Amino acid sequence: MKILTVSFLILVMMYGQLHADNHLVAKNKIKLNLDDTSEVILKGFIAPVEYTQYNFHVEWDALANFAVAEPEKQHSASVFRAFLPDAAVAVGDLWQVEEEGALALLKQLSPNPRFNLDINNGDSYGLWACLRAYNDKFAEIVFRIHTEFVLNEGRFTPSQFKGHLLIDRMNEKVVSFKMYVPEGVLNFDVGWDKLGAIDVGYCPQIELRTETQIVLSDTEVGASITQEEAEREMVLRFYKSEQINWVSLEEALEMMQVQQKPVHAISIDGPLADEAC
Template identity: 65%
Template sequence: MSVKGSIAPIEYTQFNHHVEWDALANLQVAEPEWQYSASIFQAFLPPESVLVGECWQIEKDGVLELLRQLNPKPNLDININNGDSLGLWACLRAYNDEFADIVFRIHAEFVIEGGRFTPSQFAGHLVIDRIKEEIIFFQMYVPNGTLNFDAYWDTVGSELGYCPQMELCTGTLPDHVEFTTSITQEEAERALILCFYNSVQISWVSLEAALELAPAQQKPIHVVLLDGPLFDESC
């Protein structure tokens, strides 16, 4: 099975290191296209039967092999880790007699010359033909965002930035599939993020809303000031 890989030039960094640091300035995909055995995608399958909405851990070796198509030195034991950053998780989003639809989330980094490059996350989508036992569609990518990666230059320090595309992809999504059982993409993504961050379980509200709710519920106000996102690794 042929998988295409893409890394677009970095468009922005906070301290302009994508211009001054050669490893960022010249960041590019290791292999634009690579042939894999279909067995590599078994890493994303559950070890036992699961229900829609249930999550399971992804097998590391298969993921590392795929990530090497983007960069030869992937690392799943990322340096930015406050105790809830590590992991590779998948969730069964939908299925019927013919197809299974799986979404996943992976946290990884790449060792590059002079430092390391940590995407916010690798989001992913896998569709399997259950009858033919074939991969119909596979995509693993870094989502867009104002900032979607963190980097560390050994001689200078930390950096934040935006890369418009970092992706592995093969196949085509089937059209007009009616699933027997399903949850929404948003529900699947929330199930996955709960596998990583305890902070997601908190009902965050704006300061204005808190000032209204606190007297009514007779609860104190806890104010948290953030300079980056809570729900990915881009800070």
């Protein structure tokens, strides 16, 4: 069993105006499309849960036996239209992923996904995609989705699903696709109705992907932003806390002296920027 020690993270916020980072440079817009007659084979993986704080993965059968519904499935390319924008977009532009297509893919992992999360403070809902890079031949879309799976006697909520979709622009086909729950000390939480209680834990792999995995490198594209920039833009669509200019305690104390402003110290025991808490 994985042994976990949760340390308290001290975050310091200075008084001041909230602001979001946005250093994206305007680019030419492109239109993306897919040939609906083509097919895409996805492999699905859910590894056994390795850890929960209160041992739910041992005592609760549905969580102990949580496994992929369909290890391999052939999808129509039309399903992946859910990840395409309706209009022409530039590098760095964001749009919402259509729920119907995303649900069709998530059901390969577990049969009862939903987007209205059981615990939602108002900033948990969302399915966002971003054009990260393109050249004459290919376009790469990255995305972030918040969802949860209804289990027998409860629900399973991953921290997030992130991923990418690589499109052959000339032939309008899916070249590569991956949707997965990132690793982390904790990367999901669960609610067990029988006990009326929640737990947090770690699962090493929850993933859907094509056999071929290709990501465009910066040297291969004519227009791009980094993966980090794309992820930053998407997380800002979810959490207002990410708009805060967070600084270290040491830096805050220095700023306090210079600006003659008070410091607010906040102690938390979980992440602010995903659903694993």
